[in-house]
Amino acid sequence: MTTQTKPLEAHSLPTPNGQKVHIVLEELGVPWTYHRVDIGKGDQFKPEFLAISPNNKIPAIIDPEGPDGQPISIFESGAILKYLALKFGQFYPTDPRSQVRVDEWVFWQVGGFGPMLGQNHHFALFAKEKIPYAINRYVTETKRLYGVLDKQLAGKDFVAGDYSIADIMSIGWAQGWERQGQNIEQFPNVKAWLARLGERPAVARGLEIGKDAEVLQARFNQD
Ligand SMILES: N[C@@H](CCC(=O)N[C@@H](CS)C(=O)NCC(=O)O)C(=O)O
Numbered sequence: 598m599t600t601q602t603k604p605l606e607a608h609s610l611p612t613p614n615g616q617k618v619h620i621v622l623e624e625l626g627v628p629w630t631y632h633r634v635d636i637g638k639g640d641q642f643k644p645e646f647l648a649i650s651p652n653n654k655i656p657a658i659i660d661p662e663g664p665d666g667q668p669i670s671i672f673e674s675g676a677i678l679k680y681l682a683l684k685f686g687q688f689y690p691t692d693p694r695s696q697v698r699v700d701e702w703v704f705w706q707v708g709g710f711g712p713m714l715g716q717n718h719h720f721a722l723f724a725k726e727k728i729p730y731a732i733n734r735y736v737t738e739t740k741r742l743y744g745v746l747d748k749q750l751a752g753k754d755f756v757a758g759d760y761s762i763a764d765i766m767s768i769g770w771a772q773g774w775e776r777q778g779q780n781i782e783q784f785p786n787v788k789a790w791l792a793r794l795g796e797r798p799a800v801a802r803g804l805e806i807g808k809d810a811e812v813l814q815a816r817f818n819q820d
Contacts, residue, residue: 598666598685598686599677599685601627601628601662601685602628602662603628603661603662603773604627604628604629604630604661605627605628605629605630605658605659605660605681606630606632606658606659606660606661607619607622607629607630607631607632607654607656608632608634608646608649608650608655608656608657608658608659609631609632609633609656609657609807610635610636610637610655610656610807611804611805611806611807611808612653612655612769613714613769613770613773614654614674614711614769614770615655615656615769615807616673616769616803616804616806617656617677617678617765617766617768617769618656618658618674618678618804619631619744619803619804619806619807620765620768620769620799620800620803620804621677621678621681621682621688621762621765621803622681622803623799623800623802623803623806624687624688624765624797624800624803624812625681625685625687625688625781625800626799627685627757630775631806631807633807634646634655635784636654636655639690641653641654641655641682647805648670649670649671649672650670650672651672651765652672652673652752654672656672656674656677656679656728657671657672657677658670658671658677659671660680662683662756664679668698668819674707674766675703675704675706675707675766678703678762678765678766679703679762682761687763687766688760688761688762689762689763690758690759690760691816695757695758696740698757698758698763699757699758699761699762701757701763702756702757702763702766703762703763703766704766705745706766706767706770707766709744710746710766710767710770710771711743711770713735713738713739714735714739714742714770714773714777716731716735716738717735717736717738717739717778718730718773718776718777719735720732721735721777721778722776726763729766732778736777736778736779739777739778739779740778740779740783743771743774743779743783743787744784746767746771746784746786746787747783747784747785747786747787748786750786750787750789750790751786753786754790754793755790756790764790764794765800768791768794768800769804771787771790771791772791772793772795772804774787810818812816
């Protein structure tokens, strides 16, 4: 089994996209450090961050012990989670048929569940000008996507086979159903899945990391 000697660096924030990386790192139990990238203050446009994340978005990681023993940086949460899962041989299946199923739901999240719910947050919560057409469009699309996830979870404990990066990709987004204008009672399988995942200590920790920057800093200073 692969071991990590030097800590992995997560350049991140406790947003639903950053939380994916925090959760998988906590699940893996590998040494890692949190580096706050304050996107509200424009840290994502600093040259040192753009060097590891050219799309100026969190999360990004640096693995000081990359595939050839040399450091490697990775941006895009799906690429990060797949890299970590493959490196440590956890949360990603080994047989090709099951890998396809996990990949489908990883890409579904980065291509749909994340961006559409992100637009929902933008127009319904953050935009100073409230545009009913835009709010309705994204709340409706959010509802459709929750319906898709609910159908996929019918009769299953996890999104794609065993607990995997397919689950970790979506948990941070789905726990925000209320502020996304959704009624979780309409999606009983998603509700049960959220509760199931919430019982995992690593998920609970991963969702909290970075929320209190000072507490977090104290924790890492002890490591
Ligand atoms: N597809 C990307 C999305 C990342 C993303 O949207 N990150 C947001 C925060 S949740 C960000 O860094 N925004 C800063 C900006 O757009 O300037 C991923 O999955 O990693």
